[in-house]
Amino acid sequence: MQKFTTDDITPESIFQQRRKIIKALGVGAGLGVTGSLLPNISFAETQKLQALKFKADNNKNLVLTPEKKVIGYNNFYEFGVEKGSPAQYAKNFKTDPWKLEIGGEVENPFTLSHAELFSTFPLEERIYRFRCVEAWAMVVPWIGFELARLIEKAKPTSKAKYVVFHTLHDPEQMPGQKNLFFGGGIDYPYVEALRLDEALNPLTLMSVGLYGKSLPPQNGAPIRLVVPWKYGFKSIKSIVKITFSATRPRTTWEKLAPDEYGFYANVNPHVDHPRWSQASERVIGSGGLLSVKRQPTLMFNGYEKEVAHLYKGLDLKANF
Numbered sequence: 415m416q417k418f419t420t421d422d423i424t425p426e427s428i429f430q431q432r433r434k435i436i437k438a439l440g441v442g443a444g445l446g447v448t449g450s451l452l453p454n455i456s457f458a459e460t461q462k463l464q465a466l467k468f469k470a471d472n473n474k475n476l477v478l479t480p481e482k483k484v485i486g487y488n489n490f491y492e493f494g495v496e497k498g499s500p501a502q503y504a505k506n507f508k509t510d511p512w513k514l515e516i517g518g519e520v521e522n523p524f525t526l527s528h529a530e531l532f533s534t535f536p537l538e539e540r541i542y543r544f545r546c547v548e549a550w551a552m553v554v555p556w557i558g559f560e561l562a563r564l565i566e567k568a569k570p571t572s573k574a575k576y577v578v579f580h581t582l583h584d585p586e587q588m589p590g591q592k593n594l595f596f597g598g599g600i601d602y603p604y605v606e607a608l609r610l611d612e613a614l615n616p617l618t619l620m621s622v623g624l625y626g627k628s629l630p631p632q633n634g635a636p637i638r639l640v641v642p643w644k645y646g647f648k649s650i651k652s653i654v655k656i657t658f659s660a661t662r663p664r665t666t667w668e669k670l671a672p673d674e675y676g677f678y679a680n681v682n683p684h685v686d687h688p689r690w691s692q693a694s695e696r697v698i699g700s701g702g703l704l705s706v707k708r709q710p711t712l713m714f715n716g717y718e719k720e721v722a723h724l725y726k727g728l729d730l731k732a733n734f
């Protein structure tokens with residue numbers, strides 16, 4: 415098995431050339447046709463793009479999860495509960511045209527079209543650890559923009575304390591929303607939320623792509639949240655609405671099993687899931703089914719320095 419380091423991360427050498435950040439990509443970067451998303455970005459275009467603005471120390475020595483695992487081993491219950499189901503059943507999921515509505519406790523409600531998702535805020539690449547509550551882990555090169563940029567544009571009122579995200583509800587396209595068993599018994603649409611200060615943290619990303627391309631449907635096209643210090647279920651996919659709220663909503667997994675999935679869902683090796691340990695994690699893509707590597711779970715998934723201050727004085731065991 416070939417070993418990759420951060421600087422020689424992917425099997426496709428061309429990806430390395432695309433890694434430089436993609437700023438104001440989309441229409442502005444002359445990629446042309448709206449709706450063609452992030453086509454395979456050429457080297458020449460990449461060179462025009464700005465250098466990575468932000469690079470957490472944690473990025474060093476991260477080994478990227480092979481792309482085919484990132485896009486083939488998914489949780490997206492709207493398309494079935496098996497890891498391979500989303501790739502199969504979301505194949506024809508229509509993500510363009512799309513409308514993302516921003517509203518609630520804001521001075522400036524607005525709507526983004528599909529093309530505007532890619533052109534309104536500066537896009538950049540972020541290589542993040544990604545940790546599912548099921549104790550598996552990946553490292554993903556996302557493309558996206560800071561949620562903080564969108565929040566600035568929306569101008570939350572002083573009443574806004576939470577940011578609430580809603581996935582598309584479309585049972586005709588999402589078989590899991592039609593069939594209780596296929597969809598894992600979730601009360602759809604899928605809803606997630608962050609405290610406003612969590613949402614404003616510079617690590618919090620609205621992602622529109624990965625591995626240098628637009629998001630495949632199974633990963634939450636055309637736009638999804640990525641909160642790298644929290645369990646993956648907070649990173650809600652295929653978002654159609656973001657609302658600012660004075661009160662904390664009941665979120666999807668919390669509603670389904672409040673003893674097992676808390677609102678905070680911060681990655682924490684010292685707070686076990688009631689049915690399994692969170693002290694270590696399986697590294698997806700590190701070997702065969704039986705030989706997959708385990709590694710210790712890191713506090714806040716390795717982002718302690720960036721986010722621990724958000725939870726000062728909070729009992730992380732009670733607020734899991």
Ligand SMILES: Nc1nc2c(c(=O)[nH]1)N[C@H]1C(S)=C(S)[C@@H](COP(=O)(O)O)O[C@H]1N2
Nearest residue numbers: 488489490491546581604646647649650651
């Ligand atoms: N709408 C929606 N968003 C979702 C989910 C889902 O079932 N529906 N699953 C979550 C879970 S549990 C995880 S681990 C991540 C998986 O993201 P990935 O498939 O891109 O790795 O998506 C999250 N976002």
Ligand SMILES: [Mo]
Nearest residue numbers: 546547646647
């Ligand atoms: Mo997950």
